[in-house]
Structure formats: structure tokens, C-alpha cells
Amino acid sequence: DIQMTQSPASLSASLGETVTIECRASEDIYNGLAWYQQKPGKSPQLLIYNANSLHTGVPSRFSGSGSGTQYSLKINSLQSEDVASYFCQQYYNYPPWTFGGGTKLELK
Amino acid sequence: EVKLQQSGDELVRPGASVKMSCRASGYTFTDYAMHWVKQSPGQGLEWIGTIIPLIDTTSYNQKFKGKATLTADKSSNTAYMELSRLTSEDSAVYYCARDTSYYGYNWFAYWGQGTLVTVSS
DSSP, X not given: OOOEEEEOSEEEEXXXXXXXXXXXXXXXXXXXXXXXXXOTTSOOEEEEETTTEXXXXXXXXXXXXXXXXXXXXXXXXXXXXXXXXXXXXXXXXXXXXXXXXXXXXXXX | OOEEEEOOOEEEOTTOOEEEEEEEESSOGGGSOEXXXXXXXXXXXXXXXXXXXXXXXXXXXXXXXXXXXXXXXXXXXXXXXXXXXXXXXXXXXXXXXXXXXXXXXXXXXXXXXXXXXXXXX
């Protein structure tokens, strides 16, 4: 199974700041990576797929990048509505589909 | 608009079984695979299994074989997951999530609102 390691586990940032979350796969996943946002008490929502493609309706301040085993999610100009947990997921080698442990983003 | 409506929260006794549902609307149910995902309290996400509704083909995470059973009813556009021999370790929120492909080899584009299962005597 491919292991997904996210960092940091938690993050505190100020409004307007730029935030970056990292995700490392245990082997090359050839951009088969998605990012999800989960607000408290809600279900996860797709943000990014294929490592860098923005899902319909997702604000352009979100972006994804990376290749091989290293990927990142960047949030430009942090807004209050971005307070949430973020998860990466690989879908290159399955089953199983595997998720990172999550990053909890809070406001400073 | 794609919607996945899951059944209500469940309180079940240890050793019992529970069957939850995920009713799909806004798309052709048999055109896309459906996944199920577990989220334990304060924890991350675990893929449980996948069903291809048109042909009733299933795939399970080895960890959940014998625990979860996935089915689908094409006449009502509803996917089901049954969990058996419940223990406290099964207390969690369970999500259904629709793939973007027929065979289920992509990302999870749409998610249900979740069903909370609490196992307690």
C-alpha cells in the first residue's frame, strides 16, 4: 500500500497570509493526487485533482503543485472560511485508495 | 446537481449489525463507481470499499473484508453498506463518495453528508 504523509499536522496562520501544506507519498504516484477540505462537522469536499487541477467552483486562491512523491497545496490570501482540515489522497495505485493524516488549519 | 443523501445516525449494540444507505440523485447512478470511507472520531479518512453499481462488482480494503458488505439497488439509485459484528472500534462517521469514473479509479468528486454510527450498550 502507498503511504501518504502530510505535514504539518496543524497550522496556525493569519488572515491574508499564504499557507502551504505538504504531502509525501511512499512511492511515485505520477500526479494521481487529490486534495480535500473538511470544515468542522461537514463532509470532505474536493479542491484539487490530478495534483494541480482546480475542481469546479473552488476559489482560485487554492492551488496544487508537485510531482513524483512530493506534493503541496497552497492557499493564497487566507480567508476566515478556509479554517478547516485538509487531506491529500492518492489514487494512482489502488486498492486501497489512501489518505494523508490531515492538516488542521486555524486562524492565529 | 449531484447529491448523495445518506441515512440517519445509528446507535447500535455491540455484536449487532447496521445497514446504512446513500441515495444518489442528479446523475445516472450506474455511470459511476461509489466508494465508502470511514472517519473515526478526530481521525483521518480510511477507504472501506467500492461498488460499481451497473455490474455489482465490489472491491474491499483488506482491513474491512468480513466487516463491510456493499450493495446497490439500481431501481432506487441507492448504495448500501452493512457493517457486521460491531465493536467500539466501529464507532465512526461513514461517508459515501462518488468517483468520477465508471470503474472507480479516480478521485472522489462528491460526498454524502455522513452517517454517524455509535456502538454502545
